[in-house]
Amino acid sequence: MSKISSERKATYYVGLGMIVLGFILFISVFFSMASFMSNPFGEGGFGFSKGPSFINAIIGIILMIVGSIVMNIGARGAAGAGIILDPDKAREDLKPYSEATGGMINDVISNIDVVDKITTPRSEKEVIKIKCRNCGSLNDEDAKYCKSCGKEI
Numbered sequence: 001m002s003k004i005s006s007e008r009k010a011t012y013y014v015g016l017g018m019i020v021l022g023f024i025l026f027i028s029v030f031f032s033m034a035s036f037m038s039n040p041f042g043e044g045g046f047g048f049s050k051g052p053s054f055i056n057a058i059i060g061i062i063l064m065i066v067g068s069i070v071m072n073i074g075a076r077g078a079a080g081a082g083i084i085l086d087p088d089k090a091r092e093d094l095k096p097y098s099e100a101t102g103g104m105i106n107d108v109i110s111n112i113d114v115v116d117k118i119t120t121p122r123s124e125k126e127v128i129k130i131k132c133r134n135c136g137s138l139n140d141e142d143a144k145y146c147k148s149c150g151k152e153i
């Protein structure tokens with residue numbers, strides 16, 4: 001992150017501002033709803049119709065989403081965010097991103113491996129053995145008599 005242009009910094013802060021604005025808008029809807037709930041017939045309470053506050057919440061969410069996209073462009077550059085398809089610049093901008101993605105893919109693969117171990121039924125080699133209570137030798141799970149001492153299991 002040595003050569004971040006001032007435009008990219010500006011873009012980043014514009015995106016940040018949009019997220020903050022969207023967040024405030026979104027949160028304010030909950031505050032107005034809360035005051036409506038606690039005091040439905042009081043001053044300002046009944047005046048709030050559900051329509052505008054709902055729209056405010058939507059606008060807030062959209063602002064946050066757009067803001068995060070704008071922030072991404074500012075942080076990674078237009079190429080890194082997938083806006084500009086300039087292979088050289090994209091490679092340069094995407095480097096940390098693709099490394100992160102590679103890490104995520106590795107995580108997913110190792111997770112699949114773990115899930116596989118959990119969900120795959122026991123292989124033939126791992127048949128449960130039962131220890132004989134008399135002599136302690138291991139017998140097959142379905143064995144009725146100990147193969148070693150002949151006692152009933």
Ligand SMILES: [Zn+2]
Pocket residue numbers: 132133134135136137146147148149150151
């Ligand atoms: Zn035995």
